[in-house]
Amino acid sequence: MGSAQRIRTSTFFAALSALLVLGAAATQGRAPWPLRTPAPVPDGRPAVLARASEVKCGECHARHLEEWASTTHALAWENEPYQEDLEGRKKAESCHGCHAPERLHGADDALLAGKPAARKDERHFGVSCESCHMAHDGALLGPTGAPTDKHATRKGASFVGAGSNALCAACHRTTVGPVIGLARDFEESKAAESGATCVSCHMATVAEVGEGEARREVRSHALQSPRDPAFLALGFEYELSAESSAVKLAIHNLAGHRVPGLIGRELEFRARALAADGKELATETLTLTTETYLPVDESAVLELPAATAKVQLEGWHHDPRLEKPVRFVERELAR
Ligand code: HEC
Ligand code: HEC
Ligand code: HEC
Ligand code: HEC
Ligand code: HEC
Structure with missing residues (x-):
């Protein structure tokens, strides 16, 4: 069975669960994000x-x-x-x-x-x-x-x-x-509660036609998909907070469902914690697979040393359909 061979990550679960603290994401009432007109994407479309x-x-x-x-x-x-x-x-x-x-x-x-x-x-x-x-x-x-x-x-x-x-x-x-x-x-999901639809997130608006009551959006049939790093980036929000014993990096799931949703796909977040003088204090990794997935409306939290002043964050998409991993996030977060 081909699908079984593509699962290569079940062992991550044990290591990961210690890091995973699930909580409600700050997505309540959020309007669906603005989508761009899909452009040709080299990365595995x-x-x-x-x-x-x-x-x-x-x-x-x-x-x-x-x-x-x-x-x-x-x-x-x-x-x-x-x-x-x-x-x-x-x-x-x-x-x-x-x-x-x-x-x-x-x-x-x-x-x-x-x-x-x-x-x-x-x-x-x-x-x-x-x-x-x-x-x-x-x-x-x-x-x-x-x-x-x-x-x-x-x-x-x-x-x-x-x-x-x-x-x-x-x-x-x-x-x-x-x-x-x-x-x-x-x-x-909260997305459904707030009126978002599969179509509003996955079929981008290409034009608006009609007026008044007859006004409507014409949408593209080119599906917005996680193979497109710019779309994938819209699926997450990050928050850095400090407590007495640790600095916490929360990764919120903004997609309308769990991520990922296809066996074999992996999302890997790498966080590098730096002190105020730029010295590296720690690195933590969070890997999401279909077994260690991030549930809808929830967040994963990475615990970093209390002295962390800023975090360099990268998000990598591993997809068996892509030639090589694709980076979809590269950011610096400061306290
Ligand atoms: C000979 C030209 C022609 C062909 C072939 C054709 N259509 Fe159409 N279709 C039209 C025109 C003209 C309209 C009117 C509205 C518009 O321009 O989109 C229309 C309207 C529609 C609508 C209604 C859109 C709405 O506003 O609700 C759908 C859906 C549709 N077509 C799908 C199809 C599909 C699927 C096929 C193939 C099985 C097809 N059409 C084949 C010309 C065509
Ligand atoms: C997976 C289901 C699906 C498939 C496959 C699909 N459509 Fe659609 N189509 C939709 C949905 C949903 C909408 C309404 C989108 C919106 O909210 O405007 C739509 C809207 C349309 C419209 C009217 C809106 C407009 O753009 O003016 C036409 C015409 C149309 N589709 C034609 C086609 C044709 C031709 C094909 C094949 C090449 C096709 N569709 C394949 C689901 C589908
Ligand atoms: C008739 C069944 C069917 C319907 C209806 C359908 N899908 Fe799909 N969808 C599929 C299948 C099958 C695939 C994957 C095909 C493959 O990868 O071989 C897919 C793939 C996708 C993907 C992944 C695209 C990618 O490139 O990774 C998205 C997103 C998606 N569908 C959204 C939608 C949305 C939004 C609608 C409703 C407008 C819809 N689908 C309706 C069967 C369907
Ligand atoms: C609030 C926006 C939003 C809504 C609503 C939404 N999605 Fe998604 N979807 C996303 C994002 C972002 C991703 C990419 C995250 C990922 O899979 O890594 C995604 C990924 C997907 C994928 C690819 C999953 C995979 O692992 O290959 C499919 C299929 C899909 N969505 C279908 C749907 C369907 C069907 C609906 C409605 C029942 C829906 N989505 C509702 C944002 C949304
Ligand atoms: C109920 C509908 C449904 C049935 C039945 C179904 N599939 Fe799919 N299949 C999907 C959807 C939807 C996707 C896309 C999911 C995504 O992209 O996240 C998909 C995607 C896939 C993919 C991934 C393709 C890629 O691009 O990597 C494979 C492989 C697959 N299906 C195999 C199968 C096999 C084998 C069966 C029969 C045992 C099957 N499917 C039955 C709906 C279905």
Whole structure:
């Protein structure tokens, strides 16, 4: 089983638990952060789906096609880690429902209950435009149902505000293979309470259209993903505080769920404690894996010597899909 080989970190847990003090993060009521328009990222963004030009929707929705084509949604079937993981599995068919799904909506345009069903053909299109958008009768469901003579359209609850969380959760709620069902965390998170959605954090706004009540944000299908160090950096906040016996560095989780959520990924924080004269007093490391993960809305605390005046902090992302570790944070924090 490929996924088992990618776990190489369970031994970290014992060493780590001594350092981990969990507490509520200061995320109450926080508005979702402003997202940038996704730029091409050299660090491990998936390649473009080679056969994307065969997707007919792209004739008219060129922007959507281009954005989608270089996501893991487009590559969910072709993706090497997926195909490798299937090798030798007796029930590989049970995996395909989320990696090459049939239409996700049934009668009344409601999301079908249960695990998504696998598509019989064109599996190479992965999580396709049709999977998410096509209704049982061939109409296309979207956030406004804008009328056109090109095809039937309807407004669908899965594309508006909090209704869209259920669409994402259809596949992201289950823990299976190397995957943690992050949507469960999200449902109980402060982010959900404050009105953030999966879409508001993972699909950046590219334009605003309409006026008054009809005003809405048009969003990019290029998923904001932790492979992008700038996005990953938004997931954490740091706080240095002094107590009589120690200086504490709190690392708050601002993502809408635990981090990380995929077996094999690791986030490593390295803190170098310096005295007022610049002398190094100590170094501490915190490694987050799917076993030693940082729960939603919580914080990890590193204890540093009482004489610590400032801390040099680095955050490194180890992802089996990246050629080498990527630094996503480099900061100096002073007391
Ligand atoms: C309920 C939906 C669902 C099912 C069923 C499912 N997966 Fe996945 N799979 C996902 C999601 C969602 C992700 C992405 C998670 C992430 O990026 O954090 C994923 C990602 C993966 C990846 C990681 C790909 C990469 O880029 O590294 C592998 C490998 C994988 N799945 C294998 C499997 C195998 C094997 C099965 C069958 C035992 C399976 N999946 C069944 C939803 C599913
Ligand atoms: C994982 C599900 C998913 C997939 C796959 C997907 N979409 Fe979307 N799409 C959405 C969601 C969610 C929205 C609403 C986003 C928002 O809040 O504006 C949306 C919005 C849209 C809109 C209307 C909003 C706008 O930008 O004007 C169009 C058109 C669209 N998608 C086309 C496509 C096409 C074409 C593809 C394939 C290339 C595709 N989508 C793939 C989920 C998906
Ligand atoms: C011949 C051109 C054409 C093709 C092909 C086409 N569309 Fe459209 N589609 C349009 C036009 C025009 C609109 C009206 C609004 C707009 O411009 O986005 C529209 C609207 C939509 C909407 C509604 C957006 C909303 O506001 O709610 C969705 C969703 C959508 N299309 C998805 C798709 C998908 C998925 C495919 C492929 C299966 C597809 N379209 C194929 C031209 C096309
Ligand atoms: C039909 C199932 C399905 C639905 C619906 C779905 N996803 Fe995914 N998603 C996947 C799979 C499968 C993967 C991973 C594919 C792989 O790596 O092979 C994935 C990967 C991702 C990733 C990781 C991207 C990366 O590059 O690491 C993010 C983020 C994500 N999805 C967000 C969303 C959001 C937001 C929604 C709702 C708008 C959504 N997904 C809806 C199946 C789905
Ligand atoms: C408040 C913002 C926020 C919300 C809300 C949010 N996410 Fe995330 N998500 C993040 C950040 C930041 C990361 C990167 C952290 C990491 O995984 O290291 C991330 C990572 C991910 C990943 C990659 C995980 C991995 O380990 O490969 C997936 C998949 C994902 N989110 C899906 C979702 C889904 C589905 C929802 C809604 C149920 C959601 N997210 C809600 C901010 C958010």
